Amino acid sequence: MAGTCYAEYQESEAGNYIKVVMKGFLILEKYKPCWLEVVDLIQKHQCHHILVDMGESKVIAEENRDWLYKEYFPKAYEASAHKVFRVARIVAEDVYNQMSLKQLDNLRKTGEYAEVSENFKTENEALSWLLAE
Numbered sequence: 070m071a072g073t074c075y076a077e078y079q080e081s082e083a084g085n086y087i088k089v090v091m092k093g094f095l096i097l098e099k100y101k102p103c104w105l106e107v108v109d110l111i112q113k114h115q116c117h118h119i120l121v122d123m124g125e126s127k128v129i130a131e132e133n134r135d136w137l138y139k140e141y142f143p144k145a146y147e148a149s150a151h152k153v154f155r156v157a158r159i160v161a162e163d164v165y166n167q168m169s170l171k172q173l174d175n176l177r178k179t180g181e182y183a184e185v186s187e188n189f190k191t192e193n194e195a196l197s198w199l200l201a202e
Contacts, residue, residue: 087111120199127165
């Protein structure tokens with residue numbers, strides 16, 4: 070079964086953020102449009118708080134990680150007036166997802182893209198941290 074991914078801008082009293090929901094295993098053709106939508110939302114709302122719900126996600130394919138590093142990160146930072154993103158991730162219990170997320174973090178750290186990120190088990194915990202800035 071193919072995975073799904075969508076992004077939306079959320080407004081709340083505590084603060085505004087972009088929410089990305091990923092479910093299942095995502096091939097690049099489904100992954101890429103979702104993250105390009107995130108770039109559009111960053112530019113439109115100048116929002117640098119991102120909540121990524123990976124609670125039902127599977128492994129992040131290597132081609133998706135490479136695409137994020139080579140394409141998404143440069144576009145996101147170019148679209149934003151903020152030069153540090155704050156990212157809260159709700160992580161899956163899937164060990165392969167967690168391993169691929171660590172690989173992506175290591176890849177991101179080799180670039181020039183500043184991000185403060187934390188992993189959480191619930192959306193409430195993630196939002197409390199994300200909007201506490």
